[in-house]
Amino acid sequence: MDFVPLLWGLLFFLGAYVGSSIGYVSLRGYKTVGSPSLLKMGFAFILIGLSFVMKYFSRIFSTGPGTLGYMSSEFYLTASILQVSGLFFLALSHFSKAMYERKKLPLMTLIPLAGLTFTLNSISFYLIIYIMAETIYSYLRMKRRGILLVILGLFLLALGQVLEWLTLFYPQFAPYAISSLVVDVLGLGVLVLPTIRFVNNGGVNVGP
Amino acid sequence: MSVHRSQIRIIADVLSVIRDYDLSNDGIGVSIILRKANVSYSRLTKILSDLVRLGLLEELEQKRGSKYRISKKGEEFLKAYSKFEEFASSYGLRL
Numbered sequence: 001m002d003f004v005p006l007l008w009g010l011l012f013f014l015g016a017y018v019g020s021s022i023g024y025v026s027l028r029g030y031k032t033v034g035s036p037s038l039l040k041m042g043f044a045f046i047l048i049g050l051s052f053v054m055k056y057f058s059r060i061f062s063t064g065p066g067t068l069g070y071m072s073s074e075f076y077l078t079a080s081i082l083q084v085s086g087l088f089f090l091a092l093s094h095f096s097k098a099m100y101e102r103k104k105l106p107l108m109t110l111i112p113l114a115g116l117t118f119t120l121n122s123i124s125f126y127l128i129i130y131i132m133a134e135t136i137y138s139y140l141r142m143k144r145r146g147i148l149l150v151i152l153g154l155f156l157l158a159l160g161q162v163l164e165w166l167t168l169f170y171p172q173f174a175p176y177a178i179s180s181l182v183v184d185v186l187g188l189g190v191l192v193l194p195t196i197r198f199v200n201n202g203g204v205n206v207g208p
Numbered sequence: 209m210s211v212h213r214s215q216i217r218i219i220a221d222v223l224s225v226i227r228d229y230d231l232s233n234d235g236i237g238v239s240i241i242l243r244k245a246n247v248s249y250s251r252l253t254k255i256l257s258d259l260v261r262l263g264l265l266e267e268l269e270q271k272r273g274s275k276y277r278i279s280k281k282g283e284e285f286l287k288a289y290s291k292f293e294e295f296a297s298s299y300g301l302r303l
Contacts, residue, residue, distance in 0.1 A: 028280075031287075033288055033289050033303065035214070035216045036214075037296055037302060041296070094300070095299065097302050135299070135300040138301070147297075147298065150298070151301060194299060198291070198295045198298070
């Protein structure tokens, strides 16, 4: 029995589940206390979770002939758009925090790349780096050890992005595409730890 | 370093001041809230009327002005606020 398709499916499911779990808790927080930061964070992780669902469809259709094969790239493009939008919302919540506290970190110049998917992947990478820089700054200010886990999670997401790039640019890396998904899911797995701790402390059931 | 407060943070500060300084549970006046929560008068009156409308505060009519007391719903809001503030800060964010 070939376990590889099963492993792909499991990893996509984990990515979608973890992303939407963090998103759900954040949106519950928004509903309870009305903080715009939690709303943006909620949108961010729900969109990232959905991007895993789209990547799963892209993977399923990639083996199909003709039109189905074409739909695979459509799904992949949708996944990239969802991921970029999610990361944009996450960056935005850091950006508005930074706006209150000090000057923003300079936004990095994007290198134009051929193809929409490549461009979206580049934007994703830059957004992750920006969010990581802001999170490092928050750690230096707050000195909360839990933030280090988030930095590690973001680092893994950035690494996953680089691995995904390699598979897009160099076809000989295609068999290793699963490693990028493994690293992505590991990154999200680390990112969900503060949410698990919050839920275990009865955080979701608070509120008037 | 002075830190700019978001609207939700100001609301939480106002509620915390009312909860912490109303030791006898018969309400506190606007002047104490103004001083301790560090909010302008015009902004505070708007916040207080919103919080009373939402049921987070109780307004106690006096001969001269009003006093404010935190309601059970207000205390629950503060508890939730503190939990979600911790949640957001574990991601390096502020409410």
